[in-house]
Amino acid sequence: MRYLGLHLRARRIPAALAAAASGTLVLWTVVAVFSEVPDADISLVTLLVLLLAAVVAPTLGGHDDALDRTSALRWLPRRAAHLLVALVIILALVLVTLLTGARFGPAALVLRDAAGLLGLTALGAVALGTARSWFLPLAWTLPVVMTPFAGASVPLQALTWQTQPHDNRTAAVVATVIAVAGLVAYGVRGSALRDIRSAA
Amino acid sequence: MRTISAAETAPATYAWSVHAEQLKVKAGRHLAVDGLDLRMQNGVHGLLGPNGAGKTTLMRALATVLRPAGGKLTILGQDVGGRGNLRQARRGLGYLPQEFGFYPRFTVREFVEYMAWLKEMPKHTIPGAAQRAIERVGLTTRADARMKTLSGGMLRRAGIAQAIVNNPLVLLLDEPTVGLDPEQRLDFRELLRDLAVDSCVLVSTHLVEDVVAACTDVLMVNEGRLVFQGDANTLIDHGGPNDAGDSPAERGYSALLRRARNGGVA
Numbered sequence: 130m131r132y133l134g135l136h137l138r139a140r141r142i143p144a145a146l147a148a149a150a151s152g153t154l155v156l157w158t159v160v161a162v163f164s165e166v167p168d169a170d171i172s173l174v175t176l177l178v179l180l181l182a183a184v185v186a187p188t189l190g191g192h193d194d195a196l197d198r199t200s201a202l203r204w205l206p207r208r209a210a211h212l213l214v215a216l217v218i219i220l221a222l223v224l225v226t227l228l229t230g231a232r233f234g235p236a237a238l239v240l241r242d243a244a245g246l247l248g249l250t251a252l253g254a255v256a257l258g259t260a261r262s263w264f265l266p267l268a269w270t271l272p273v274v275m276t277p278f279a280g281a282s283v284p285l286q287a288l289t290w291q292t293q294p295h296d297n298r299t300a301a302v303v304a305t306v307i308a309v310a311g312l313v314a315y316g317v318r319g320s321a322l323r324d325i326r327s328a329a
Numbered sequence: 330m331r332t333i334s335a336a337e338t339a340p341a342t343y344a345w346s347v348h349a350e351q352l353k354v355k356a357g358r359h360l361a362v363d364g365l366d367l368r369m370q371n372g373v374h375g376l377l378g379p380n381g382a383g384k385t386t387l388m389r390a391l392a393t394v395l396r397p398a399g400g401k402l403t404i405l406g407q408d409v410g411g412r413g414n415l416r417q418a419r420r421g422l423g424y425l426p427q428e429f430g431f432y433p434r435f436t437v438r439e440f441v442e443y444m445a446w447l448k449e450m451p452k453h454t455i456p457g458a459a460q461r462a463i464e465r466v467g468l469t470t471r472a473d474a475r476m477k478t479l480s481g482g483m484l485r486r487a488g489i490a491q492a493i494v495n496n497p498l499v500l501l502l503d504e505p506t507v508g509l510d511p512e513q514r515l516d517f518r519e520l521l522r523d524l525a526v527d528s529c530v531l532v533s534t535h536l537v538e539d540v541v542a543a544c545t546d547v548l549m550v551n552e553g554r555l556v557f558q559g560d561a562n563t564l565i566d567h568g569g570p571n572d573a574g575d576s577p578a579e580r581g582y583s584a585l586l587r588r589a590r591n592g593g594v595a
Contacts (some may be wrong), residue, residue: 132455135439139432145540193430195394200447201419246480322394 140211142190146218147202149184153177153222161231169226169233172274175242175291177223177233182246183263185215189251190259190320198322209316212251219243245290245303246270248311255314258323274323343406346370346499346529347391352410353399354383354390360398361386363553366445373525375540376533377582378550384533387550388503391531392424400475405498420449423497425488427504427533433477437468437487440476444491462494465520467513481508490515493524500530506539518543541565541578556589 137143156177159211160169169177189211192198226233233239246266253265270291278289286299293300347369354362354593361383378384389395390402393415402410407418431440441459450458463472466486471479480486485508492500506514524530531548534540540547541561549557549564557564561578568580572587 132443132452135435135443135446138434139443141432191430192432193426195389195392195426196424196429196444197447198394199392199419199422199424201416201449202447203416 131152139191142188143262145184145188149181149218149222152184157226157231164231167232169231171238171292172277174233174238175274176271178219178239178242178246179266181219181222182243182266185247186250186263189254189257189315194320194322204319205316208319209312210311212247212315216247225287235295241295241301241304242291244308248308251315253313254320255318257321259320260323279318318324333514346405348403349400351400352390352397352402354386354395354471355398356386361553363392364400365550365553365555367444367555368533369529371525371527372545373521373543374531374546374548375544376531376548376550377537377540379586381419382550383551383553385503388501388533392422392501393419420495421491421498423495423500425492425502429488431476433475435476436473437463437476438472441490441494445494448495450495459495462490465493466490467516482513483508485509498528500524500528502530502532506534506536514539537578537582538576551586551589557585
């Protein structure tokens with residue numbers, strides 16, 4: 130257990146958990162205080178999940194990518210477990226609000242967005258490195274939240290999958306594809322090498 | 330006393346600890362190591378070369394951080410150039426990068442123990458191995474100090490401690506003496522000689538004098554290729570009175586570099 134504890138600290142997990150809990154509390158408070166209905170608006174639900182996915186981003190790599198790479202550990206199952214545990218924690222944090230007077234749901238939408246946005250973060254880590262891994266989910270989701278799409282065009286529904294209703298099949302398929310791609314790419318390759326000397 | 334495993338006493342089934350043939354490695358898009366041939370056995374090997382010669386990229390390829398773009402690379406008898414499994418070779422490797430990142434709130438002991446765990450050392454051996462590594466680099470009194478409180482020289486020594494914690498058979502040290510004071514450098518040379526008894530140590534440095542004093546074998550790279558491999562005396566023999574440098578070894582270095590730049594290989 131001692132070494133798992135060291136690993137969690139090296140991956141900044143305590144700070145990430147604190148940030149995730151605080152972020153959830155702040156958004157929950159906003160809805161609890163200012164909303165006239167108990168259910169949070171879909172854009173707020175997506176924003177909360179986006180925030181939580183971004184909080185996971187710095188935990189996807191250690192403090193030195195080069196030293197991590199020289200490790201003899203079997204990384205694939207560890208990386209996959211990292212993403213799955215992150216998904217469970219995000220779901221737990223968001224879905225616990227369903228028991229309160231300010232609800233972030235429904236559960237199917239939270240699951241879809243959490244899986245898809247975590248997948249995007251993981252793809253970001255593989256392509257851009259740990260430190261910039263949150264660029265990808267943020268760059269895709271913020272414009273979608275600001276300009277939601279409610280039409281029947283399937284390509285546009287796919288493009289705005291984060292804010293589609295929870296029973297939209299296209300959005301579910303897109304989120305699943307991204308989640309699986311992120312899981313496989315990050316599991317096999319890990320974060321891109323972006324350490325101090327990588328530009329040399 | 331530490332326990333010696335059966336794997337450590339088993340005879341090696343390979344001729345060279347490190348064997349590279351026509352090795353090519355990219356640093357970004359640039360081919361920083363370009364057709365390098367290298368063979369190394371146990372001992373201290375000093376890696377010299379001007380800035381940009383490919384020393385750090387070569388070190389990173391040998392440390393299995395970068396995959397070669399071409400050629401063949403075998404470490405401890407394991408082919409690490411292709412898509413093969415690198416774990417076996419990595420267990421026997423120690424690597425100190427030129428600069429390294431660390432969790433600033435770790436103590437020196439926690440840092441070294443964590444790196445030992447990453448190298449898959451048996452858990453019950455980790456505390457003893459970490460303590461021994463910390464003692465060998467002279468950081469015993471700071472073992473429980475946080476990494477963020479260490480000076481540059483102490484950080485360097487903590488980095489060396491993590492590199493040697495698993496008693497590596499191949500130890501790669503990229504500019505290990507930066508930030509060490511003269512006394513610490515002398516201690517470090519002693520440590521190198523000690524380590525080289527049963528491992529292959531490659532030390533990259535700009536300090537020609539360190540190489541002459543501590544290395545049994547001198548390697549020199551220029552523009553991604555090996556331009557010299559031999560002992561320190563042979564390096565010195567290459568220097569003439571008209572070559573630049575304040576010592577015979579520096580004059581030898583200058584002469585070899587000039588010859589390499591003019592297209593010749595020693």
